[in-house]
Amino acid sequence: MNIKESSVARLLDRMERDELVERVKNENDKRITNLKLTDKGKEYRIKLLPEGEKFQDLLYKNISDEEIEIFTAVLYKMVNNLNENKDNKKCTHEL
DSSP states (O other), X not given: OOOOHHXXXXXXXXXXXXXXXXXXXXXXXXXXXXXXXXXXXXXXXHHHHHHHHHHHHHHHTTOOHHXXXXXXXXXXXXXXXXXXXXXXXXXXXXX
């Protein structure tokens, strides 16, 4: 998705500050840090999921599954075209 690691780190820092997630060291590999939703994070998830579903329903209204697949494939091709000019990285997508 071409998101910088530093952007993800800042987002996770804010989510941890707001007590939405907790960082937990992996017991099997100390180099790995896992994320766990806190109770507060779970409450937000429960509240936000229906809103996301409503938004998705609005976006997909009167659009067939086939049209969505075509649109997604074309969009990924466009992103790949941009990436080829930028740094030869490609995004992947399976239909």
